[in-house]
Amino acid sequence: MKRPADIIYCFLLFLLQLVISDYVHLGPWITLCLLPLLILQIPRSRSPHVVMLIAFGLGLGLDILSDGVPGLNAFAAVLAAAPRKFFYRLLVNADRQDKTEVPLLRETGLLKYLKYLGVLTAIYLAAYTLVDCISVRPLGYIAAKFLISWVASTALCLLLALPIQNRS
């Protein structure tokens, strides 16, 4: 995230997340989240400390600006950001030969990218849905909401990852 174009892309992603949170009413069964994709955009060279702090800031910013429950997105974002490096090594790049600062579809292939994005989105949404609904909603509802949101969010993130595939 060094070039101005990358920063603008991330800013637009965050703005889109705000618009989705504020204006796109899809009902109580679905939560669309783009923060996992934003977490993927933090360069790999950044230390876990920086990654977690950025994720916390993004989550808290979203909580405040979209009038959500304060801390809810921040909690989920840090939980997804912390094991980012571990899952990258496990699912995408076992030989540890980093080519680009950010994982790109054309570099990793669709399946690996989808696995990586899917796992981070799953961690994020599991934390978000559990904290938001625990003790007020039955487990079946929580599981259904998580599954629907996970499929929709992963698909949307994948779609939004396409415009940046040509960068070097």
Add this chain to the structure above:
Amino acid sequence: MKNRYGLLSSLTAIALFIVLETVAILMVVNGSVVQRYKVLGAVRSIESWFWARTSKLTYHLNYKTENERLAAENLQLRQQLAGYAAAQAQLDSVVRIIEPEYTYIGATVIRNSVDRQHNYLILDRGEKEGVEPGMGVVTARGVVGIVSAVSRHYAYVISLLNTEQSVSAKLAGSGAFGPMTWPGKDPGRAVLAEIPVHIEAAPGDTVLSSGFSTIYPPDIPLGRVIESKISQGSSQELSVALFEDFRSLHNVYIVRNNRGEEIQELYEKAR
């Protein structure tokens, strides 16, 4: 040396993770809407300005529905007025000045959420118009929520569509009452609980506000019973279809209970 640095880095990363997650969870648990609203005063002002304009646009697009609703409300008020005029004629020999128990402040919804577990609204009336935290918000078709925080020109309302909110409600026929809450799924459905099993509640029965709290006036129609089921063997849980369509809320009334303070003082003394 390198190993030692690596270990230290891992330990500080774990410590940072624990600190950040603890801070986030504490915020979720103790999340004060009031603090959030006040701390971000400047941001709120800009957002509210923007919301007020987008709300106007939505309103213009929904003119027909809103006009039909206001016409129906007008008709109902006219009928009530006719009733009062007839009563006044019978009381013309008695001169009494009665302070009404409730007074209303008209407001427009400039921001409304219905898809979350903790929904909220923002109204275009604030401290300047006499709005205070704790006041109820209603329409002719139901209860909307409670004012949680106010700025000079705007009020933040915790919606009835919030899993932590409840309103005291009663059945129109029997008068049996209990807390009505929103279960968190459908914005058009609520649950009226703690109705004794011997009370007959049939589908179609009207549910009204009980007036047992100092927040909402009594007898505001809230919804209609759809079905009932026995809960924990000792009481009924009624599923209620709300009259108010929260998705198209626009004009609301903020309720001031003129005797609220007196009731509260009495309550404090009794404690």
